[in-house]
Amino acid sequence: MQTIVREMKLDDIDEVTIFLRDHFYGNEPLMQTPGDHQIDYDDAKRRKYRLSLIAQGTSLVAIEAGRFVGVAFAGVIHPSDLEESWSEANEHKPKLLIEHIHYFLSDLERSARFFERYGVVDALYLSVLAVDATVRRQGLGRCLVTALLDDSEYLKVM
Numbered sequence: 168m169q170t171i172v173r174e175m176k177l178d179d180i181d182e183v184t185i186f187l188r189d190h191f192y193g194n195e196p197l198m199q200t201p202g203d204h205q206i207d208y209d210d211a212k213r214r215k216y217r218l219s220l221i222a223q224g225t226s227l228v229a230i231e232a233g234r235f236v237g238v239a240f241a242g243v244i245h246p247s248d249l250e251e252s253w254s255e256a257n258e259h260k261p262k263l264l265i266e267h268i269h270y271f272l273s274d275l276e277r278s279a280r281f282f283e284r285y286g287v288v289d290a291l292y293l294s295v296l297a298v299d300a301t302v303r304r305q306g307l308g309r310c311l312v313t314a315l316l317d318d319s320e321y322l323k324v325m
């Protein structure tokens with residue numbers, strides 16, 4: 168089957184959000200932590216953040232037979248973004264699973280010190296990569312990441 172990979176557009180947001188509900192939330196390893204975790208996959212803050220990534224022109228969708236089978240949300244980040252994310256994660260003690268994940272990842276990302284290590288001031292950050300559960304392990308995830316790398320002039324962080 169032919170797969171088309173193209174830039175994600177603002178008009179894709181509703182379809183992509185449903186795709187994330189079905190193929191990202193509950194599938195991503197950290198979110199498979201046992202327990203009854205309620206995760207709001209489409210609150211106003213998340214939607215705003217996703218739209219800001221789409222607007223940068225650095226996010227991709229993969230389409231097969233007219234339906235979305237993969238998405239990659241990516242955008243440019245600067246050192247101050249990591250500091251802001253860390254401060255936000257420390258505003259209050261994490262309670263929900265999603266807050267624990269945010270805290271864990273923020274800590275990891277700032278501790279990696281990749282801006283210093285590579286001597287750069289911006290980087291392409293892959294925020295979400297998800298492939299339809301029915302077509303995984305066939306190279307689509309790799310294909311999306313390769314397309315991002317090929318198209319970008321930024322340091323890539325995944």
Ligand SMILES: CC(C)(COP(=O)(O)OP(=O)(O)OC[C@H]1O[C@@H](n2cnc3c(N)ncnc32)[C@H](O)[C@@H]1OP(=O)(O)O)[C@@H](O)C(=O)NCCC(=O)NCCS
Nearest residue numbers: 191194195196295296297298303304305306307308309310
């Ligand atoms: C992670 C994900 C995007 C991979 O997509 P995919 O299309 O199945 O990946 P590919 O077929 O392109 O595989 C790429 C590489 O990852 C490896 N891989 C993929 N899934 C794997 C798994 N569950 N365990 C171990 N290795 C895996 C493949 O073997 C391949 O490596 P290789 O080429 O050296 O063999 C997909 O499993 C997914 O959507 N998971 C849920 C969301 C998620 O966890 N996203 C990542 C965090 S944002």
